[in-house]
């Protein structure tokens with residue numbers, strides 16, 4: 263395992279008087295230009311940046327509007343203020359991208375396939391909820407293919423609406439549980455079919471690993487967005503991760519703009535095929551974690 267420190271200067275980006283989204287006829291939040299620096303010499307990419315073009319900023323604005331609108335009728339997020347949605351959801355989702363891309367490039371050149379090419383990546387967002395981080399990453403990386411996996415039908419209806427309203431052609435919404443055998447976790451359509459599985463705020467790592475790792479191809483990555491101190495969770499997940507065919511690659515400190523300050527990205531590398539018996543039956547991973 264290596265440690266990296268990605269200091270995304272995202273908050274500063276918000277303070278700068280930059281582009282306003284005016285197409286919706288009211289002042290919008292200044293948009294994003296996330297700059298990351300890393301202290302890991304071997305993977306140094308100190309200027310890694312996530313920046314959004316004007317059309318991408320519009321897509322984000324459409325998302326934020328839809329989220330706040332639908333949130334009045336269904337429980338999508340506890341955040342009801344536009345500026346807070348931008349910081350706690352949009353920027354927080356984007357903040358994971360620089361360390362993820364750096365890890366993906368690095369793992370691709372060490373036998374993971376892809377030869378460092380960062381286009382055409384397939385990513386599944388497990389427990390996507392209102393589309394976080396998947397929908398925001400889909401805006402930022404239009405050449406990637408995204409699957410948003412969400413078990414609640416009402417949230418899936420919102421996701422389908424948002425995908426259409428935002429004009430995204432690189433997103434597929436799947437309404438099911440990650441561990442539902444014939445449909446997702448054991449289905450040839452999804453099993454070991456993704457370069458990356460990502461999850462944010464879904465379950466503790468040892469449970470999440472059983473949801474996510476069966477979906478990742480050998481040589482791919484599983485990234486979990488976690489809080490500032492995931493060490494205990496990482497320790498508790500070690501045996502589960504090994505059983506599922508992966509090993510810890512990096513723990514990245516990602517300075518997101520959320521009020522809770524520092525966020526981490528825990529990144530695992532899939533070394534071997536996941537044994538067929540995983541994922542177990544729905545509900546079992548959370549009731550009896552590996």
Ligand SMILES: C[S@@+](CC[C@H](N)C(=O)[O-])C[C@H]1O[C@@H](n2cnc3c(N)ncnc32)[C@H](O)[C@@H]1O
Nearest residue numbers: 389390391394412413414438439440462463464
């Ligand atoms: C707390 S929400 C977080 C949503 C989003 N990732 C975010 O960061 O805002 C967790 C979501 O995961 C979904 N979920 C939980 N377990 C799941 C499973 N086994 N398969 C698919 N979705 C699941 C829930 O329905 C819920 O929408």
